[in-house]
Amino acid sequence: MAIGSWLRGDVPVSRFAPARERCTVTSDVVEALPRGPARSAAWASYALVTYGDKLLAAGKDDGYVDGDTARVAASAYELAARCLEADAPIPGGLPPWSAGTRSVHQLRGMRDALDALRTFLAVDLGPAPLAAADAHRAKAGSLWIARPTAELRGGIAGALVAGLDAVYALGVASSAREPRRAPRA
Amino acid sequence: MGLFRPARTVTGPSGDYWEIYLSKTALPAWKEGRSGGVDLTGNPRIDLLMLPVAVLGVLWSQLVLPLLRFSVLLPVAVLRGRRSRAVRIEAVNNFPAREVLLWTTTEGFVDGVLDEIVAGLAAGKVVQPVAAVYSGRESA
Numbered sequence: 001m002a003i004g005s006w007l008r009g010d011v012p013v014s015r016f017a018p019a020r021e022r023c024t025v026t027s028d029v030v031e032a033l034p035r036g037p038a039r040s041a042a043w044a045s046y047a048l049v050t051y052g053d054k055l056l057a058a059g060k061d062d063g064y065v066d067g068d069t070a071r072v073a074a075s076a077y078e079l080a081a082r083c084l085e086a087d088a089p090i091p092g093g094l095p096p097w098s099a100g101t102r103s104v105h106q107l108r109g110m111r112d113a114l115d116a117l118r119t120f121l122a123v124d125l126g127p128a129p130l131a132a133a134d135a136h137r138a139k140a141g142s143l144w145i146a147r148p149t150a151e152l153r154g155g156i157a158g159a160l161v162a163g164l165d166a167v168y169a170l171g172v173a174s175s176a177r178e179p180r181r182a183p184r185a
Numbered sequence: 186m187g188l189f190r191p192a193r194t195v196t197g198p199s200g201d202y203w204e205i206y207l208s209k210t211a212l213p214a215w216k217e218g219r220s221g222g223v224d225l226t227g228n229p230r231i232d233l234l235m236l237p238v239a240v241l242g243v244l245w246s247q248l249v250l251p252l253l254r255f256s257v258l259l260p261v262a263v264l265r266g267r268r269s270r271a272v273r274i275e276a277v278n279n280f281p282a283r284e285v286l287l288w289t290t291t292e293g294f295v296d297g298v299l300d301e302i303v304a305g306l307a308a309g310k311v312v313q314p315v316a317a318v319y320s321g322r323e324s325a
Contacts, residue, residue: 135315138315139315139316142291142293142294142315142316143290143291143316143317143318144291145269145270145271145291145292146270147268147269148269148271149211149269149271149289151271151289151318151320152271152289152291152318154318155289155317155318
């Protein structure tokens with residue numbers, strides 16, 4: 001057991017296994033569904049699970065994550081499982097962070113989640129609808145350095161949250177209906 | 186990149202003069218301590234004797250202690266700045282009141298960000314370049 005992590009009140013990643021097992025939606029499941037409410041719910045669940053997975057995977061190497069990451073990941077898994085219940089409302093967004101500056105581990109998890117969700121939507125919809133998310137991703141990339149200062153971490157976190165919100169909303173909306181095609185010339 | 190020489194200067198449309206400084210070091214804040222006041226006893230002789238104690242107390246809390254703190258923290262700040270690729274951009278206007286605007290960017294984008302900030306201030310605007318974080322305005 002990592003004594004430092006334990007003293008800081010960090011949470012072992014293994015504790016999330018039962019909550020993670022309840023979330024069964026993968027990208028293949030979303031792709032197999034026709035556009036409509038069921039696919040929209042499946043997308044939301046997939047996005048939430050991906051968010052939780054990436055946050056936990058980007059944690060420290062000792063198998064622990066800090067308390068704030070644990071809270072957000074647990075909330076993501078809980079919302080993801082609830083999406084799959086009959087007549088359950090689709091969550092309006094990804095779970096929010098508490099106030100304060102994000103750590104590099106948290107930023108890495110957010111960035112990896114954004115990249116994964118963006119990739120899914122780029123295959124599904126093409127790059128054009130992702131322009132807003134890509135702009136936020138580019139901003140985060142321009143500020144990303146080794147050992148970023150608190151100001152830079154604040155800027156990166158703001159850009160990543162905006163990008164994640166954009167891809168989540170786009171995924172929910174585009175799963176519910178057929179995407180508009182550009183008219184033929 | 187220096188702490189004491191502006192990288193650029195620019196004059197806004199209303200005549201406000203800005204000096205733009207680049208640095209990799211966030212100087213430690215000058216924090217004055219609380220000077221313990223000396224209670225007057227009402228006895229003029231004793232109060233007169235307490236005067237040097239009061240003066241020493243003020244010097245200690247307002248000058249010596251902050252200077253010690255600054256001297257200890259400065260090398261740490263310089264070392265941390267040298268190891269980082271973050272760059273602070275401060276726009277300083279000293280008249281009619283001192284005003285400081287702070288952005289943080291990274292080494293690779295500093296020239297472009299600086300150009301945007303200078304163009305913005307010349308047009309009387311505080312811009313928020315994509316490759317920088319604007320931390321706000323500090324007035325004194």
